[in-house]
Amino acid sequence: MEKPQYHILVCSSARANGELKGVCHKKGASDLPQYLEDEILDRGLDALVSTTSCFKMCNKGPVLTVYPNGWWYGEIDEEKIDEILDSLEEGKAAEELLMA
Numbered sequence: 200m201e202k203p204q205y206h207i208l209v210c211s212s213a214r215a216n217g218e219l220k221g222v223c224h225k226k227g228a229s230d231l232p233q234y235l236e237d238e239i240l241d242r243g244l245d246a247l248v249s250t251t252s253c254f255k256m257c258n259k260g261p262v263l264t265v266y267p268n269g270w271w272y273g274e275i276d277e278e279k280i281d282e283i284l285d286s287l288e289e290g291k292a293a294e295e296l297l298m299a
Contacts, residue, residue: 205246205287207235209275210254210262231261234277238284246287259298271298
């Protein structure tokens with residue numbers, strides 16, 4: 200397997216022991232990885248999706264990061280994911296959605 204062009208990480212609100220904390224799961228973060236995966240496959244993007252433990256940025260959650268670029272996005276939902284993936288298709292960041 201070759202390394203994908205993008206690795207997308209999505210906060211799952213879980214602490215290291217698996218306990219759900221924070222707000223990401225309350226805002227629907229548990230549905231976002233599957234939505235991302237489906238969209239990536241539909242678009243033919245070279246990207247891998249992984250969930251993470253808590254990013255500890257609950258006031259900005261749900262949080263999504265794109266590597267190797269180091270782009271961080273907060274308060275994501277399906278609409279914002281579409282914008283992020285549209286930009287990835289063009290090889291760039293969704294600048295207006297980036298966390299400062």
